[in-house]
Amino acid sequence: MKSKKKLVIVLTILCVIIGVFPLVYIKNSEFGGADGAAEEVITEINPEYVPWAESIISPPxxxxxxxxxxxxxxxxxxxxxxxxxxxxxxxKFKPEEGNAEELFR
Amino acid sequence: MTRKEKNFIKLSFVMAAVFGVTQNTYAMHIMEGYLPLKYCLFYGAICLPFLAMGVVNIKKLVNEHRKTLLLLAMMGAYAFVLSALKIPSVTGSSSHPTGTGLGAIIFGPCVMSVLGIIVLLFQAILLAHGGLTTLGANTFSMAIAGPFVSYGIFVAAKKLKVNRYVGVFLATSIGDLFTYCVTSVQLGVAYPNQVGGAVASIKQFMAVFAVTQIPLAIIEGLLAVVVVIGLEAYASRELKETIYVKRGAIIEK
Structure with missing residues (x-):
C-alpha cells in the first residue's frame, strides 16, 4: 500500500507538470478555447459554408x-x-475489504 | 502549382498548426450547425443501437447489481468533471479530456455511451459547446468510439498479462486520443479539401485536434490510474462485480 501511495503522488505531480508546462513554455498564446479554430479550418476549406443551426441558448x-x-x-x-x-x-468501520491483489487471482 | 509546391504548402500548413503559430488549433466537439444535415442524421442513427444496448445494460445494473450504482454514478461524474476542464496544451490552445474511458473499462463501453450523451447534452444545451444537431457525431466519437477502443485495449492488455495499471493507462489515454481522431475524420469527410479531397482535410483536422490532445490524453491516462488505485483499495467489493475484474461479470453483449 505504501508504494502505491507514492505512485499516486508521483502520478498526480506528473499530471500537474504536463498541464503547466505549455503555460510556461509557450509565451505568446492565449490558449483559446477549442471550438473556433476548427471553424477557421472549415472556412478555409469551404469559404461559402454557412452554419445551418445555432445554439438555442448561449452564455452571454x-x-x-x-x-x-x-x-x-x-x-x-x-x-x-x-x-x-x-x-x-x-x-474504516466495516473492515472486511479484501486486498486489491486478491481480486485478480 | 506543381505537386511539389502543393505538398510544400500542405506541409507548411501542418507545421503552422502544430506549432500553434497561426492560433487555429482549437480542439473540442463539433460545433452547432457545422456538420451538414445528412451527416448529422447518419451519425445519430449509428449511435442508436449502442445507446439502446447501454440502456439495457444499465437496467441490468439497477436490477441485479444495485451495489455498483454509486460506482456508476461516480464514473458518470468523472466524465462530467474531466470534460469541464479545459487544459492548455503544447500547441498553444486548450482542449479537454473525455473521461469516458475509465467508465468503459469498469462498466463496458455501451453503458458509457449513455453517460456520455448526458454530458454532451448538458454542454450542448447550456454551454453552447458542441451542439444538438451535431450531438450524434459527438456522441459517436466521445461516447462510443473512444470507450470501445479503451475497452478493447484494456481487455487485450489483461489477456497479454500486461501490468494492470499500464493497461489502464494505455486504455484510457489511447481511447481519449482516438475520440479526437474520429472527430477529425468526421469533419474531414464532411469538408473534403478541393486540392487533396477528404484525406487532405482529415490530415488538416488531425493536426488541429489530435496533436493538441496528446498531452491531455497522457493526463487522462495518469488520472485514471490514480482513480483505479483508489477504487481497488476502498471499493473492491463493487469492483468484484464489474468487468474490470471479471469478464462477463456484468453481461456486456
Missing amino acids: GGETESLLFALQAAFGAGIVCFGFGYYVARK
Missing part, C-alpha cells in the same frame, strides 16, 4: 460561461468525492 459572456463550467466540474467532483468518502469510511 465569458463570466457566465465559466460559471457554468465551474458548476459542471463542482457537481462532478462532488459526486466522485462523495463516493470515495463513502467507500473510505466503510472500509
Whole structure:
C-alpha cells in the first residue's frame, strides 16, 4: 500500500507538470478555447459554408460561461468525492475489504 | 502549382498548426450547425443501437447489481468533471479530456455511451459547446468510439498479462486520443479539401485536434490510474462485480 501511495503522488505531480508546462513554455498564446479554430479550418476549406443551426441558448459572456463550467466540474467532483468518502469510511468501520491483489487471482 | 509546391504548402500548413503559430488549433466537439444535415442524421442513427444496448445494460445494473450504482454514478461524474476542464496544451490552445474511458473499462463501453450523451447534452444545451444537431457525431466519437477502443485495449492488455495499471493507462489515454481522431475524420469527410479531397482535410483536422490532445490524453491516462488505485483499495467489493475484474461479470453483449 505504501508504494502505491507514492505512485499516486508521483502520478498526480506528473499530471500537474504536463498541464503547466505549455503555460510556461509557450509565451505568446492565449490558449483559446477549442471550438473556433476548427471553424477557421472549415472556412478555409469551404469559404461559402454557412452554419445551418445555432445554439438555442448561449452564455452571454465569458463570466457566465465559466460559471457554468465551474458548476459542471463542482457537481462532478462532488459526486466522485462523495463516493470515495463513502467507500473510505466503510472500509474504516466495516473492515472486511479484501486486498486489491486478491481480486485478480 | 506543381505537386511539389502543393505538398510544400500542405506541409507548411501542418507545421503552422502544430506549432500553434497561426492560433487555429482549437480542439473540442463539433460545433452547432457545422456538420451538414445528412451527416448529422447518419451519425445519430449509428449511435442508436449502442445507446439502446447501454440502456439495457444499465437496467441490468439497477436490477441485479444495485451495489455498483454509486460506482456508476461516480464514473458518470468523472466524465462530467474531466470534460469541464479545459487544459492548455503544447500547441498553444486548450482542449479537454473525455473521461469516458475509465467508465468503459469498469462498466463496458455501451453503458458509457449513455453517460456520455448526458454530458454532451448538458454542454450542448447550456454551454453552447458542441451542439444538438451535431450531438450524434459527438456522441459517436466521445461516447462510443473512444470507450470501445479503451475497452478493447484494456481487455487485450489483461489477456497479454500486461501490468494492470499500464493497461489502464494505455486504455484510457489511447481511447481519449482516438475520440479526437474520429472527430477529425468526421469533419474531414464532411469538408473534403478541393486540392487533396477528404484525406487532405482529415490530415488538416488531425493536426488541429489530435496533436493538441496528446498531452491531455497522457493526463487522462495518469488520472485514471490514480482513480483505479483508489477504487481497488476502498471499493473492491463493487469492483468484484464489474468487468474490470471479471469478464462477463456484468453481461456486456
